[in-house]
Amino acid sequence: MKERKYLILLLLFMPLAMLATKIDKNTSKAMLTVTSYDKNGKIIRSGCGFYISPDGYALSTYDIFKNAHRAEVTDSKGKKAKVIRICGANSLYNIVRFRTESTDVSTLTLANDKMTKNDAATLISNNIKTLPVVTTVVTDISDIDSMKYYTLQKKVDNKYSGCPVLNSRGEVAAILQTNQNVKNTNSYALDIAFEKLLRTNGMSAAEIALNSIFIPKELPADEPQARTFIFFLTQNSKDTLTYLTAMEDYINAYPEQSFGYTQRATYYASLGKYAEADNDLKQGLTNATDKDNLHYEASKLIYRLNMIKGYQQYQDWDLNKAKAEAEEAYNFNQQPVFTLQKADCQFALKQYAEAFESYQEVNTSSISSPQTFGAAAISAEMAKMDSSIVLAMLDSAVNFYGTPHPKSVTMYLIQRATHLDKYGRYKEAAKDYQEVEDLSGTKNLNDNFFYLKSLCDTRARLYMRALTDIEKALSMKPDDYLYLVEKALAQWRMGNYDEAVYAGQKALKINPNGADAYKAIGLALGEQKKTAEAIKHLTKAKELGDPQAEALIQSLKDK
Incomplete structure (x- = not known):
């Protein structure tokens, strides 16, 4: 009977006995104390971490790194190393993958197999004197996609957060999570396979978790992804060190x-550091193989600088230099986008005829588009070319959209209407104005649009519509002097003389x-045969400088 009781007790406690994973010297060497600092050098937090690869990659908790501007690790022998890159972060599961300046380090072996219920588990800390080794057992397992979330039998202090959870073979099967509920009687651990997700990609620069750490980030391993990462970094990061390190x-x-080279040159130029920008462009000319793109980007950079009011020219960085760089790009590779850049430079140089040809x-x-046809139209107008050429370009811009016209065509319809009106083709202009209103909706247009539309309607002898349009303008800006005068004239043309006098x-x-x-x-008074009053008002208009008033007064006197 006693032997049987002993056997039962042995079976009950056998899992705990099996938990005693051997902690060898390499395991201890892989353990780290991670310390983070704010921008003033003050310690934010310190906690556990461990190396997972010989070239200095390690894991720890996100809590340690949040808001950190600098971090370092200390190994079991007291040797310190800087954290030089953040490779991935997840605030929900409180984990960060990072790289230190150390290489050829001792590491823990990551498990390939998942733990199962009742498996042995051992927690090892970065300081076994104050946080001794803990043996426990897996009591429950949840699924997180293809990974596991483990419940451990023993509850431990949150100082163990970020410590590795070893299986019976001494491999890292999980990383201990922070226990958010003080009433919990268990501990929790995240599948170590999660670390494979902690890699930067093109979109990582927009991640809140990463942007809350002010230590430089590791570039994605894939070159196109690295480009995307840097692009988003310029949109989301205000951290100069992070950006320049990534570059x-x-x-x-x-x-x-x-x-x-071109991205960093653009960044330096935005700070007025033109010599540094110039040096990057020259370095790129020496090293880069896609020299056409380098010349193209240099042209865009210099062009943009010259478009800034108050730009103090650096050396020969003027619009002629921008044009020359665009031409050099085209010499390397006959791409239309380089011709477009040259055209923009020519237009800025007021070389309108040359810009039109480009x-x-x-x-x-x-790469033709409504924009390029529109630019050609403006260039033709500025070069004083025949109106038929200008209108042909605007027709092409409008026709580019196909029929029925989408709302996005309205900008070019307005341009064409303005030019048709200018060239005396009033009914065609009025038609374009009306289409703009039909596509956009009255509420989405401003008072000035309806004022111009009313003037065009008048010239097209569409008097009723002219009155309607000026009333729309006044509904948006009721106390505008010019609009009220135009309404008075519109009422006069319609024969509404009392309304004209009132306006x-x-x-x-x-x-x-x-x-x-x-x-x-x-x-209006003259049409009402109120000659004396009409002459009185026209005389006042003459005194105030109206050039037509004298002739109108004379015509009334001759009647």
């Missing part, structure tokens, strides 16, 4: 690519010295 890493990894060359290529009088309340308002009232 340096990219250039070191891909010295044959122009991207790194835009037209682009318009026969695969004119409202205009005079806003501007008592408005010659146009006096003239509009005079015209």
